[in-house]
Amino acid sequence: QVQLVESGGGLVQAGGSLRLSCAASGRMFSSYAVGWFRQAPGKERDFVAAITRSGSSTNYADSVKGRFTISRDNTKNTLYLQMNSLSPEDTAVYYCAAGPSCSGDGCYASPYRYWGQGTQVTVSS
Numbered sequence: 001q002v003q004l005v006e007s008g009g010g011l012v013q014a015g016g017s018l019r020l021s022c023a024a025s026g027r028m029f030s031s032y033a034v035g036w037f038r039q040a041p042g043k044e045r046d047f048v049a050a051i052t053r054s055g056s057s058t059n060y061a062d063s064v065k066g067r068f069t070i071s072r073d074n075t076k077n078t079l080y081l082q083m084n085s086l087s088p089e090d091t092a093v094y095y096c097a098a099g100p101s102c103s104g105d106g107c108y109a110s111p112y113r114y115w116g117q118g119t120q121v122t123v124s125s
Contacts, residue, residue: 002026002114004096009119016086016123022079022096022116030054030074033101033109036081038092038121045095049081050108057105063089086123093118 008020020036035050049070050059058070069082079096096116099109 002029002032002098004098004114004116006094006096006116006119009094009121011122011124012086014087014123014125017082017084018086018121020081020083020094020096020119020121022081024077024079024098029072029077029098032098032114033107034072034079034096034098035109035112036070036079037095037097037112038090039095039118040092043092048094051079052105052107053101053103057107059108083121086121088123088125091121091123093120 003025005023012018030053033053036048037045038048039045047061048064049068051070051072055072067085071080095118097112098114099112101107101109
């Protein structure tokens with residue numbers, strides 16, 4: 001299995017940027033597809049972005065397309081989420097997650113089996 005620890009959350013003004021990181025330990029990070037999810041107060045956990053095992057393909061929720069960028073560095077066992085043009089609607093606890101997948105383009109985790117503890121992102125207006 002793999003252990004995931006998020007960092008990089010915090011308080012930022014609307015229009016600002018943050019970069020979240022997710023450090024992985026345990027079994028080979030590169031053998032998992034990974035993604036980011038978020039949960040706002042009183043709401044369900046929502047998908048944000050996903051990336052394949054090699055990083056060759058990415059997928060985004062419509063609400064973050066063009067503003068957020070997911071990436072990974074398998075040499076550092078780390079997943080990233082660059083968040084630009086943040087708005088108060090992006091306020092949430094952000095979670096990274098990992099799971100098994102097929103190999104190749106378009107192969108995302110199914111299911112997401114391992115989860116981090118989350119990091120709070122608060123965007124003030």
